[in-house]
Every structure is written in C-alpha cells, then in structure tokens.
Amino acid sequence: MTNSDHSKSRSLLLMVAGAKGAVASTVAVAVATLQKDPDTLLPSLTTRNSFPYLAPPHAVHMVGWDTQPAKLSDCVKTHGVVPENIWKRYQSNLDELLIFQAPPLDLNLKAQVRHLMQDIQVIRKQHSNALPVLINLLPACIQLDLENFMSLSQLYSKVDPSNFPDLTYVLASILSGIPVINFSPNHLEFPVVIQQAIKHHVPVCGRDGKTGQTYFKVVLASALKARCLHVGGWYSLNILGNADGKNLLNPERAAGKVANKTQLLDDILGYPVGQKYGEPCHKVHIDYYPPRGDAKEAWDVIDFQGMFGLPMSIRLNLQGRDSILAAPLILDLARWMAVLKLADRSGLIPELGFYFKKPLGKNPPLNFQDQVHSLRELEKECDSLNAHR
Incomplete structure (x- = not known):
C-alpha cells in the first residue's frame, strides 16, 4: 500500500477548543450531517472535489474541550443557530461526541499543557x-x-493560562505533532510558538476566521484598487447578539478583533485610508445587540474618488448568520491542514490567507485575486508532493 492509499483510509479528526460554543456546536451538526447525509452539506465545502489522496469529506469525526457541563445537543438548542428540525435528527450523534472538561484552572501553564497532552493520547x-x-x-x-x-x-514560568487559555491548547497540540488552526482573533503566533511548530513539523494557520463582512470588504477593496479608485473612508458597523458579541463588550477583549478587521484595508490598498484628512478614516465598530442572536448584521459606507477627484460612495448591508458562514470554512481548513501535514509543511502557512482576517506568515497574499491564486498554487504543490509519497 502506498502512502497515498494509506491516507485515503484515514478519516479527518477535528479537535476543537471551545467545543460547545455557537460556532463549534454548529460545526458538530455539520460533522453529523456529513456522516449521515453528506449530499446535504457537500455543496458548501470549497474542498469537496480536492485532495483525492485524502479520505472523502464525509469521513470526519469531532472531539473537543469545553468548560460548559451541559450536553452538546442542549448547547446547540441554546445557541439557536441551527433550526431544531435540522439538528434534532442527529441528537444522539451529538451527545456521543467525546468532549473533555477544560483543564483545571488551578494548574499552571506547564501542567495544563501536560493535562491536555494526556487527553490527546486518549x-x-x-x-x-x-x-x-x-x-x-x-x-x-x-x-x-x-x-x-x-x-x-x-x-x-511567566504566563497565567487563565488569562490566555488558547496558548495551552496550541502548545499541547504542537508538542503532540498536531496541526493548528487559529480561527480565533487571539494573537498566538509568537516566535517561540512557531519555533516549536517547526521543530515538531507542525503547520499552523490563522488568525481570525474571515466569514462575512470582512470577506466582502476584501473583495470590494481589491476591486476598487484594481480600478484605481481611491478610497478616502470606510465606515463599518457590526451588530450581533451571541456570546461572542457579549464577550466583545469588553474593549480589551475586542481590541484584537477590531485590529484584525482594521489593518487589512490599508494592507490591501497600499496606503492609509484617510491620508487626505491626516487621520485614519477606516472606522470599525462592534456592538452587542441581543435581539440579533447569531444572525449578525453589518453595514459599510465606502467613500471613494474617481477621475478628477469626484466623490462616489457604496452602501453595503449584510444580514448574515455568523456560525453558518464559519462552519464550512473550518471543515475546509481542517482538510487543508491534514494535507499540509502529509506534505511535510511546517510553521506558518501564508497561502491560506483567503480564510483569515489577519493572514500570517512570510509575504501572505492580501488582495482577493492573490489569495485565490495562492490557494490554487498551494493545492498544486500539495497534489504534487503527495503524488510522490
């Protein structure tokens, strides 16, 4: 049996930190759907026809960790993302998933990492x-x-894991040789972390999944730049009423996400938005609005100039479903990372910038055209490497 044939027999295993949150519980429903009714979900996956040397997309399982003691199906119901008539048929599958309790808070960082590595062995x-x-x-x-x-x-010796639980999971995974997707807005790609990833031959990608408003911002900004239309200002507002929105009421917790959503525009355009006015004119606001739940709404006002400096503007209103947009991306990314691990890639993977608000690595693609092109080239590279294994 060749390595390629062996890979085809290996299912994909999603190990999720925060397994009972809105996005993760939606991913769990998606996994159950892929297992039982794959044709329902496959059209939402961009990698459904990629990587023939991997097991098919429906060969996927999920485990995870969470602080929440409630059953996973109860969490799905509480979040209200997926209608009950959809998830109810998979209730037994959801509640059979192996979800560990998060490491005890009284352990230091090293002990928590060791605790998680023991879970990973199980x-x-x-x-x-x-x-x-x-x-x-x-x-x-x-x-x-x-x-x-x-x-x-x-x-x-210096980091209190209660202030930064993400680091515990990332280190435990890297030290166990497991690829890492940082879909959160939290900055994790510190030099020591990436050094360990390279040492243990682990690919890492992130940061901050690009699901709705920011995805369309990248598309529009790339289009305006391609037409040499100068952007003078861009005002963005998000309202959402889920746990993520409530958590972001804390300005210190919101700072990372706002920075991820803000910096990318200047990077794409190649100049600071608002330079004409001598101050930044890319404004990003996130407001918690409970009636919206997970169905967040986003408004964008884009002011730009054409020939002779004449002003024009675009108004964009997105009524999206945050977790419904996120879940397929996570499934796609998991398949990418499994393939990259098989291809012996390690450290940050800049070519996956398409999926993130803050693409990481050396010279990551920034505009939409380059991000799509990078994905195609990366797929060719992975196909070539895995074909000769």
Whole structure:
C-alpha cells in the first residue's frame, strides 16, 4: 500500500477548543450531517472535489474541550443557530461526541499543557487511524505581548493560562505533532510558538476566521484598487447578539478583533485610508445587540474618488448568520491542514490567507485575486508532493 492509499483510509479528526460554543456546536451538526447525509452539506465545502489522496469529506469525526457541563445537543438548542428540525435528527450523534472538561484552572501553564497532552493520547487511542487537526474556537481574550519570550520555559514560568487559555491548547497540540488552526482573533503566533511548530513539523494557520463582512470588504477593496479608485473612508458597523458579541463588550477583549478587521484595508490598498484628512478614516465598530442572536448584521459606507477627484460612495448591508458562514470554512481548513501535514509543511502557512482576517506568515497574499491564486498554487504543490509519497 502506498502512502497515498494509506491516507485515503484515514478519516479527518477535528479537535476543537471551545467545543460547545455557537460556532463549534454548529460545526458538530455539520460533522453529523456529513456522516449521515453528506449530499446535504457537500455543496458548501470549497474542498469537496480536492485532495483525492485524502479520505472523502464525509469521513470526519469531532472531539473537543469545553468548560460548559451541559450536553452538546442542549448547547446547540441554546445557541439557536441551527433550526431544531435540522439538528434534532442527529441528537444522539451529538451527545456521543467525546468532549473533555477544560483543564483545571488551578494548574499552571506547564501542567495544563501536560493535562491536555494526556487527553490527546486518549483521543489518539480512540481514533488511531485518523488525521487530527486542532481548531481554536475560544473567545477573544485580552491580548498579551509575548514576542520577546524565546523559550518554552519562559512561557511556562511567566504566563497565567487563565488569562490566555488558547496558548495551552496550541502548545499541547504542537508538542503532540498536531496541526493548528487559529480561527480565533487571539494573537498566538509568537516566535517561540512557531519555533516549536517547526521543530515538531507542525503547520499552523490563522488568525481570525474571515466569514462575512470582512470577506466582502476584501473583495470590494481589491476591486476598487484594481480600478484605481481611491478610497478616502470606510465606515463599518457590526451588530450581533451571541456570546461572542457579549464577550466583545469588553474593549480589551475586542481590541484584537477590531485590529484584525482594521489593518487589512490599508494592507490591501497600499496606503492609509484617510491620508487626505491626516487621520485614519477606516472606522470599525462592534456592538452587542441581543435581539440579533447569531444572525449578525453589518453595514459599510465606502467613500471613494474617481477621475478628477469626484466623490462616489457604496452602501453595503449584510444580514448574515455568523456560525453558518464559519462552519464550512473550518471543515475546509481542517482538510487543508491534514494535507499540509502529509506534505511535510511546517510553521506558518501564508497561502491560506483567503480564510483569515489577519493572514500570517512570510509575504501572505492580501488582495482577493492573490489569495485565490495562492490557494490554487498551494493545492498544486500539495497534489504534487503527495503524488510522490
């Protein structure tokens, strides 16, 4: 049996940090749907016809961790993302998923990492033939500056994991040789983390999944730049009423997400929006509005100039479903990361910038055209490498 044939027999295993949140519980319903009724969900996956050397998309399982003691099906019901007539038929599948309790808060960082690595050993025994991928879906937290930490021992001695739980899961996964998707807005790609990823031959991608408003912002900004239309201002407002929105009421927790949503515009256009006025004119606001639930709404006002400096504007209103937009991207990313692990890629993967508000790595593609092109080239590279394994 060739390595390619062996890969075809290995299912994909999603290991989710924050497994009972709105996005993760929606992913769990999607996984159950893929297992039982794949034709319902396959049209939503951009990788459904890619990677023939992997098991088909419906060969997927999910495990995870959470602090919430309630049953997963109860969490799905509470979040209200997926209508009951859809998820109810998979209730038994949902409640059979292996969801560990998050590490005890009284443990230090090193002990929590060790605790999670023991959980991972249990998971690997139960899914011995699977290709595991960690997906970080923990909520936004207060940002820590760990850029000058150059060793694991420094991290272990200085970082309080209660302030930065994401780091525990990422380190445990990297030290276990498991690829990492950072779908959260939290900054995790510190030098010491990426050094460990390279050392353990682990690919890492992120940061901050690009699902709705920011996806269309990238598309529009790229189109305006292509037409040499100068953007003088861009006002963005989000309202959402889920747990993510409530968490972002804290300005310190919201800071990372706002920065991720703001910086990309200047990067795409190649100039600071508002330079004509001598101050930044790309405004991003996120408001918690409980009636919206997970069905967030976004408004954008875009002011730009054409020939002779004559002003024009665009108004965009998106009424989206945050977790419904996110779940297929997570499934696609998990397949990408499994393939990249098989292809022996390690460290940050800039070519996956299409999926993130803050693309990471060396010279990541920024505009929409380049991001799509990079994905195509990456797929060719992976296909070529895996064909010769």
